[in-house]
Amino acid sequence: MNCKVVQVDAFTTIAGQGNPAGVVFEGDKYTTEEMQNIAKKVGFNETVFICKSENKAATLKLRYFTPGHETPLCGHATIGAIFALYSGAEDQQLQIETGAGILPTVYEKKGQRITMNQAKPTFIDFQGDPLALCQSLGIKMTDLHPTLPIQYGNTGSWTLILPVVNAMILDKMNPKPSMFPDILTEMPKSSIHPFSIVSEQEATFTARHFSSPFSGT
Template identity: 50%
Template sequence: MNKNYCWVAQIDVFTKTPGKGNSAGVVLEADKLTSQEMQAIAFKAGFSETVFVQKSQVADVTLRYFMPEKETPLCGHGTIGAIWYYLESRPVDQLLTIETKAGILEVTYESASGTVSMRQQEAKFIPYDGESERLCQQLGIEVADLLPGKPIVYGYTGVWTLLVPVKEPKILAQMVADNQQFPKLLPAYPEASIHPFAPSHKSDLRYEARHFSGVKAGVLEDAVTGTASGVIGAYDLHYCSTRSFKERFTIGQGHALDRFGKVEVSAWYQGVAIQVAIKGTACEARQFSLSF
């Protein structure tokens, strides 16, 4: 890799159809790149996240994730895409550890199906400290559209997002957002994203969702989000499943951007802690050279 030149692969994740799902940029053999160079590449590539694959002293591989305007500790779809691209030419099942700024996580590659599963961090929830009426107004919905009896909370499995449960998928479709206003709506985590979701009427989905990115993300909306889908799995287990110690289901996302994709989510109790894993497919859309 030359100092001012690299190859970027566009990997479309949570789909097997190029142009659908969520795109991530992936740069292999990125050990010689500085943080400033990785940020410049991510800005020019323009994806919601670009992932840089490096060697690790404590895991099988290191992944660093850059939005167009900042580095983020973890990205679900970026992890699925990067590991799929890193391993898809090796036709054997593999279990890897990945070093991230959110900790060391496990990923599994299943060669027959071409899917990648990733463990996320232990789930955490914090009550929403803002005004629900003001939040709904900003999203273009009414307080009456919220799912009765289910709280709005900050959720974390590696990255903080605000979970907003609503009654119907059609409410998701009418939402609007201006993420420059998010810091005023999110006092505890002003750079967090907002992730509304609704119970689905489709037999193969439990929930449908949208994801409005945080103020410094460089994009307004992410098509299909892995980390936030994992948080929904933990939310479902903690707030909705009174008798279950494990839940497994599929979330659909991306309709609003015509980039629909599906995320398989598992959540289970390990003692009192909630553990989460997500699973998805990927495909290569294109490769392109980038100077920086």
């Protein structure tokens, strides 16, 4: 099976930096199994397949695959797909069909600026063992933020949002993803997204992101 995959590095103007995504045009040529095999071979966190949408309200359909499974939505792969399709074109107002719904996305020719809406956020409290969670990341209970909650969040895909005291805690994390499913009992396939606050007034944060072992990355 021959398949052309374009690498797009999102969130950067320098090749080889940012967040890479594989982009496949004419995604309808491939079965779901073939898409999964292509994503596994490519090996990026996500590979996106550009497809035609049967929904009249949508401009096109995107399907996203980690090396291990299909996922409803991926932000940087959406940006990568839109850049690959419309780079240099006139401004575009798009409605993108995803596994998380039809989401508005805008391409602006000036500055090649791309913005997208994600799904409405939902949250579920973490009811698991915080000590085991800390041990899976190589940190201590005292490294957790003293007042902010640990919650699962979803704007398209589930991740565990873990507040810690400061960025130095993020730097020293040494995750063991194989431990995640047994700890994340409410959402065993969830990723983990630890963060610290840089400025509450400016609403700025710094974070890391650890994929689920089911994703195969």
